[in-house]
Amino acid sequence: MSAKPDGAFDHRIAVHGSDEEFVATSVPFLLEGLAADGEPPPLVVTTPAKIDMVRDALGRDHRLVEFVSSADWYDGSAPNTLAKAAGYIAANAGPRGQIHAIAEPDWSGRAGSSSRESAEWVRYEAMLNVLLAPFEVTAMCPYDTRVASPSIVEAALRTHPTSMHGVERRVSTWYENPMALIARLDSTPLPPRPSDAAVVSSDGDVDGFVVAQATAHGLSSVDAGVFSSAVAEVVALARAGLVYAWPVAGASVCEVVSAAGDMDDLLIGFRPPAAAEPAPGQGLWFTRQVCSYVDVRPSDPGWVVRVQS
Structure with a gap:
């Protein structure tokens, strides 16, 4: 089944376990963006190695795509990245926010360094569904099972309304109401305040x-x-x-x-x-x-x- 849920923002997840799977899903997605009327160049945020793979697979079309390494894009906290994404859309996307973007954090870095950090990024993914809802952004978030833990992938499935299976897009059966998910994350008890604070x-x-x-x-x-x-x-x-x-x-x-x-x-x-x-x-x-x-x-x-x- 191929469908798009209500709302302008198109938020997809692409779980993969090999470089071949990553390229096989990413290249058609980027070609879709290049063929879209009135859209600016697609954006790809991933590791340098995967950037090279996508460039090679696109051939001459790679010159029409903007590439940024994960380390440069995700160089701060989740709220910092949210601000960066909002700024990029405002400066580069079409008048209704039209742009295709691939965004993959480096789960071997800060994002996956602790359960606390991972929770911050799960919240970030959920918030995108609310904050970008009015905009015609088409985003695909690759999750590499060789790097991202099973718990991270499972949580990410709950924050994406659709999932990619090769070139087929399906409505996710895992997706959870973003505000309910955020509320659950924000109900986690904080560690006790030190008595000598x-x-x-x-x-x-x-x-x-x-x-x-x-x-x-x-x-x-x-x-x-x-x-x-x-x-x-x-x-x-x-x-x-x-x-x-x-x-x-x-x-x-x-x-x-x-x-x-x-x-x-x-x-x-x-x-x-x-x-x-x-x-x-x-x-x-x-x-x-x-x-x-x-x-x-x-x-x-x-x-x-x-x-x-």
């Missing part, structure tokens, strides 16, 4: 507190200042509460605990600000861009927001 009231000198703590945790003065600004955006949303700080694995962690604040939106801080002056809640976009991790959890009452430099 430093603390200050949000009515106090939070900036000085965060800078001092982050510097003591090994951050440079510049990085400590950026981290303090990121925490300030959270405090502004929370409006009142307590700010805790402690070190972890060469980084600094701050946790804002508040009985107030409006953080019900599962996508808070993930949507790019549409104007020079961000709307309420969009300051968390900055926080997500400059921090390794940002976790938002409901508390009783209020919210807990934990950020890591």
Whole structure:
């Protein structure tokens, strides 16, 4: 069966276990993009070795395709990559977002380095289904079973409405409502806060507190200042509460605990600000861009927001 689910965004997964399978699925996909009326050059993000394979298979047509290595595209956090994708679409895609793109993270690198990192990328894949829904982007995400673990592949199948089987596209029986999946990921309990964590009231000198703590945790003065600004955006949303700080694995962690604040939106801080002056809640976009991790959890009452430099 070949079908496309409702919505403009076409998000496909291509699970493969050999170079031959990768090329056999990727080349027809790119030719589809090259033949599409009004579309800009397709984009391919994958490893250098696979880029060479696709170039060879395309022949002269490879000059009509944009190639970027996974290491260069996925060079930061999942929110960083989300911002990069949004910027690329805005700058290069057609007026309705038309573009064909192949995007494959390097699962032997950061994306697959820990269960925490893998969960960040699963959330990223799920969010694409929501944030790119209005745009006519056609994306294919290869998952190489020689590198990506079975658990990563299984999770990825839940974030793609369609799957590729050779050149045939099928509606996925694994696909899960993206907001339900994100909600489940965001319900995972956070590790307990250390009992000896430093603390200050949000009515106090939070900036000085965060800078001092982050510097003591090994951050440079510049990085400590950026981290303090990121925490300030959270405090502004929370409006009142307590700010805790402690070190972890060469980084600094701050946790804002508040009985107030409006953080019900599962996508808070993930949507790019549409104007020079961000709307309420969009300051968390900055926080997500400059921090390794940002976790938002409901508390009783209020919210807990934990950020890591």
